Amino acid sequence: MYFFGFLAWIISFPLLAMTHISSQIYDIDLAKTDQDVTLVLLNTGQVAKIPARKSELLDRLFVGKSKEHFYNFTLDKERFIIKVEISEKPPLPKIILNTDFNQNQTYLPTTIASMDLAKKYFKEARYNPKDSQCFNRAMVWTYEWWRKHSLKSNKLLIYFTRNYIRRYNFEWWFHISPYVHVMDQGVVVERVMDVKYGRGPMEFRKWTNLFMNKDPECPVITKFSDYADYPYSGECYIQRTHMYTYQPADLQMYEAWNYVKDKYLIPEVTQAYLEAFDEHVSILGGD
Numbered sequence: 001m002y003f004f005g006f007l008a009w010i011i012s013f014p015l016l017a018m019t020h021i022s023s024q025i026y027d028i029d030l031a032k033t034d035q036d037v038t039l040v041l042l043n044t045g046q047v048a049k050i051p052a053r054k055s056e057l058l059d060r061l062f063v064g065k066s067k068e069h070f071y072n073f074t075l076d077k078e079r080f081i082i083k084v085e086i087s088e089k090p091p092l093p094k095i096i097l098n099t100d101f102n103q104n105q106t107y108l109p110t111t112i113a114s115m116d117l118a119k120k121y122f123k124e125a126r127y128n129p130k131d132s133q134c135f136n137r138a139m140v141w142t143y144e145w146w147r148k149h150s151l152k153s154n155k156l157l158i159y160f161t162r163n164y165i166r167r168y169n170f171e172w173w174f175h176i177s178p179y180v181h182v183m184d185q186g187v188v189v190e191r192v193m194d195v196k197y198g199r200g201p202m203e204f205r206k207w208t209n210l211f212m213n214k215d216p217e218c219p220v221i222t223k224f225s226d227y228a229d230y231p232y233s234g235e236c237y238i239q240r241t242h243m244y245t246y247q248p249a250d251l252q253m254y255e256a257w258n259y260v261k262d263k264y265l266i267p268e269v270t271q272a273y274l275e276a277f278d279e280h281v282s283i284l285g286g287d
Helices: 002-016 053-068 115-124 134-147 161-167 204-208 247-258 266-277
Strands: 019-023 025-029 037-044 047-051 072-075 081-087 154-160 172-185 187-192 236-242
Touching: 025 053, 037 161, 047 081, 053 081, 081 204, 115 134, 115 172, 134 172, 134 266, 154 204, 154 247, 187 204, 204 236, 236 247
Parallel strands: none
Antiparallel strands: 019 072, 025 037, 037 047, 072 081, 154 172, 154 236, 172 187
16 A cells, blocks of 8 residues: 555654664563564554564563663664663652542543534644654643643554564554544544644544555454453554543553543653653643
C-alpha cells in the first residue's frame, strides 16, 4: 500500500542518524533463531533491536528490566542498540489509590456541539515537526483543550503485536492519540484528533489504517492485559481511555492495583511540554 509505505518512511526518517532514547524496558521478545533479532520494547513505545548472538547485552537488559532501571539507549539507523548506560531515575508522580472509584462509570467526556467545532479545536492544536513521543503530544493537546475550552476528551491506544512488528520491522509497539465525542447530524460519533498524522478528526478505522499494512481491523479491548497476555495474536488492538492517561503503564496499574488517575499530574504535563514542544512551563495545582 503506497500510503502505508510513505507514512512508514515519515515515521522512520529521524532514525536515519543515531537516535538517543531515555527509557525503562517494558518487555523483551527473544529471537527464535540465530538469524533473527531480539526486540527490546521500551516504555516510550519504541522498539529497539539486538542481534540474537549478543547474549552479554541481553543478560544485562534482562537484569535491568527486572530491577526497573532507566537507561540511555543509543540506536543506529536500523534501530540496533549500539550503546546503553544506566541513567538517573526521574522523580515519579504521587500515586493515588482509590478502591471505590470506577473510571469507566465516573469519567464523563464532553460532547462537542458540531463537527465544525471539532475541526476548529483540531486546527488550533499546536504542532511541532520535530520527532517526539506520542504520549507527550497527546498530553499537551488534551490538556490545552481542557484549559481553553473545558473539553474533557479521551485517548485511544493502538497496540501492535509482536508478529506485526517483526513482519514489517515496525518501530513502535503502541501509539496513543486523543479522541473526542462529536454531535454530527444528530448522532454522537467518536473521532480521533491526531494532529501529528491526521488532517482533521478521523474515524477510528481510518486512523488505524494510517499505521497498518493491508488495513486490518484492530479489535477493541477493554483491559491492557487483553493485549499483554496475547502479544502474538492478530496484528493490532485498540483501547479507549480517558484524557488523564499518560502511558500504558497507567492502565497496567489500574488493573493490578486499582491505581486511579482522576486529574492531570503536574510532572507528566511539564515533561510533555518539554519533550514534545521544547517548552519549560510552570503549572500551579493538579487539576
